[in-house]
Amino acid sequence: MGSFIQNQILGMQWLKTLIGKMLSAAGFDIENRFGGSLHFFLYDVIKITILLFVLIFLISYIQSYFPPERSRKILSHCKGFSARIIAALLGTVTSFCSCSSIPLFMGFTTAGLPLGVTFSFLISSPMVDFASLILLTSIFGSKIAIAYVVLGLVVAVTGGTIIEHLHMEDQVADFIRNGKSVSLVEEKISQKQRLVSALHSVSDTLKKVFPYILLSVAVGAIIHNWIPEDWIVSLLGRKNPLGVILAVFAGIPMYADIFGCISISESLLAKGALLGVVLSFMMAVTTLSLPSLIMLKKAIKTKLLVTFVSICVAGIILVGYFFNAFQALFL
Template sequence: MWDFIQDQILGMKWLNSLIQSGLQTMGADTGTPWGGSIQFFLYDVVKITVLLCVLILIISYIQSYFPPERSRRILGRFRGIWANIAGALLGTVTPFCSCSSIPVFMGFTTAGLPLGVTFSFLISSPMVDLGSLFLLTSIFGLKIAVIYVVLGLVIAVAGGVLIEKMHMEDQVADFIRNSRKSADAESAAMSFRDRIAYSRRQVTETLKRVFLYILIGVGIGAFIHNWIPETWVQNVLGSDNPLGVVLAALTGVPMYADIFGTIPVAEALLGKGALLGTVLSFMMAVTTLSLPSMVMLNKVIKPKLMTVFVAICVAGIIIVGYGFNLFQNLLM
């Protein structure tokens, strides 16, 4: 039953077969690089878009119960590492990319939440949102998806705790520290109809924001899958290169995409012989440390704290990558 759910519902293998049959009926040879690229592109764009819309609708409905003021009050009830865990978990049901997480991070910091807690949220929000769990399951299987999410949360919690222990509150931008105040009063309770309307708006707005990156990511994935020789990928990101994880993590930093745009690239790289941990390190780096988000964050925190934040994320991502590579044979 689970194999059916993973392959036919989340993975939509039936759609891939349908697209292949349709292309062959029109005279296209899906065994050639061009035909295979078209099949890969159509299948992944439709699959990711459908899953994206369904997941955002569900997650946004859940998120409607947690406006910023209520989230701040919930987080304020926890102390110590439990506060970091709560912040990291809250990040899984909030924005879908690093850039959209930063305004929420600013709001929490302005409201006076501990700095470590806000950074646990900032790390987990783009790296391990609930959408990533379902999309990773559709590609890599439930076991790998769950481990990825758990390790992402561990990085978020550990990073937040370390930043808290370093007492770097003075490294937050002065305009944020000087404007700390209570958040606005929570809006009136939403009806079921209001929540559905809010969720639909979130679907539309998020799709507008990320659809271009889905097309770019799937296009890159289709190119890698059908045009790049396996030996090239194996030489750079395979077991013969001990620095593959480091290279993948550093390559992902200057890029900008969310989990929905990176998965097709990861899928193609894995299919060409890249190691699992190397691929997942690339995904984590792209979603957590993209250059645009770093530019935005640079306006909010000072260079010393920025350096610590990036160092913690890169170190955690690299450790996770090598860990997945070490146990790949047990996971796949």
């Protein structure tokens, strides 16, 4: 049953077979480079779009029960290490884009929540959301997906703990540190309003990320069918012990969520890249995208920004080497 769910429901192997038969019937040879690339592109675009629609609808519906004011109240009742754990867990049911997480981080900080708590949330929100668990399960299997989420939460809680103990409150922008938090009255929302709002979120998200999905899948198709396997192995395989570090710094300048980099990661793994290299690349893209860092620079000062990036980079690299070392247990 587990294999059926992973392969046929989440992985949609039936869709891959169907598209292959349709292309063959149309006269394409899916065994050659061009036909194989077209097969990969159509299958991944349709599969990711379907998953995106379903997951964003579910996430948006769940988020309707955790508006910023309710999340702030939940966190305000927790203290110390437990508060950072709750913040990291709350990050998994909120916005999956790093740029969308920053306004919430600013609001929580203005409300007076401890800096370590708000940074645990900021790290967790884009890195280990519900979408990543389902999408990674569909591509890599449940063991890898669960380990990825657990280690991501560890990075988030550890990062928040380090920042908390560094006492860097003075490194928050003055307009946030001295701002006044406004308590909002939580509106009661009907089930119909929740469903309509979730559908709107799906539409808005698709408009924003679909071009990146097309680009990502196109790159994945090129890697999958045109790049020699020896190149990938020599650069990102066991022959290069610095592959994880290279993947992290290659991922930072990119702007994408997990939907926008999953096809590239899938193709790299199929071509011989190590598992830790692929997952650390995904973590870097989703957590440390350059646009989000530019936005974050408006909210915190340089010293704290460098500390945040350094903690995330170190944590992601350690996660990457962990998956490399124990790859045989997961694949």
